[in-house]
Amino acid sequence: KAGVTQTPRYLIKTRGQQVTLSCSPISGHRSVSWYQQTPGQGLQFLFEYFSETQRNKGNFPGRFSGRQFSNSRSEMNVSTLELGDSALYLCASSLGEASYGYTFGSGTRLTVV
Amino acid sequence: QKEVEQNSGPLSVPEGAIASLNCTYSDRGSQSFFWYRQYSGKSPELIMFIYSNGDKEDGRFTAQLNKASQYVSLLIRDSQPSDSATYLCAVLKTSYDKVIFGPGTSLSVIP
Numbered sequence: 575k576a577g578v579t580q581t582p583r584y585l586i587k588t589r590g591q592q593v594t595l596s597c598s599p600i601s602g603h604r605s606v607s608w609y610q611q612t613p614g615q616g617l618q619f620l621f622e623y624f625s626e627t628q629r630n631k632g633n634f635p636g637r638f639s640g641r642q643f644s645n646s647r648s649e650m651n652v653s654t655l656e657l658g659d660s661a662l663y664l665c666a667s668s669l670g671e672a673s674y675g676y677t678f679g680s681g682t683r684l685t686v687v
Numbered sequence: 688q689k690e691v692e693q694n695s696g697p698l699s700v701p702e703g704a705i706a707s708l709n710c711t712y713s714d715r716g717s718q719s720f721f722w723y724r725q726y727s728g729k730s731p732e733l734i735m736f737i738y739s740n741g742d743k744e745d746g747r748f749t750a751q752l753n754k755a756s757q758y759v760s761l762l763i764r765d766s767q768p769s770d771s772a773t774y775l776c777a778v779l780k781t782s783y784d785k786v787i788f789g790p791g792t793s794l795s796v797i798p
Binding site: 607609616617619622624629630632664666671672673674675676677678679680681 | 718719721723729730731732733736738775779782783784785786787788789790791
């Protein structure tokens, strides 16, 4: 059974640019959650999508957005990149609700210069 | 007050000893609790989850939950150098809510 696939693994972008990250959950999993991980803030919740609908949202500015497709694949977009957006972005997959825990992808390391 | 708190460590234990990792949470209505392990440069992986007060054992790992004290812990028996990692405590209020992670505790097992 394939795991959670995140692409790309690494990205270097310039301030002001925008970026799109992709996540394919485990087959059959319908929920995808996104987290930002930085050394100073730890794992911060961005948003969760279930059946193409945003079910939960964290406290991030509107520059951070996401969506989910009918095949449960999800994308997140960050517009007008800032230096502080440099982080590891992790996607987490679960069947439908999180009671049994997540399976994380390998993450996308974003560096904003 | 942060929603989920952990001692940042680093916690150092000798090989073969018991490592004890602690976590407190602020929302008394929280229902599900998780421990994840994250090796340096890797993504978190689920070790255990616990819902009910008391202990839950899985191999060398024991999770302990005390909802009255809003406290959850992870014990690692017979610690091995391969257990050296950051351990993340996570809390879920309801099944369809977001999972909140603590800052993690760095564990180092010394051979």
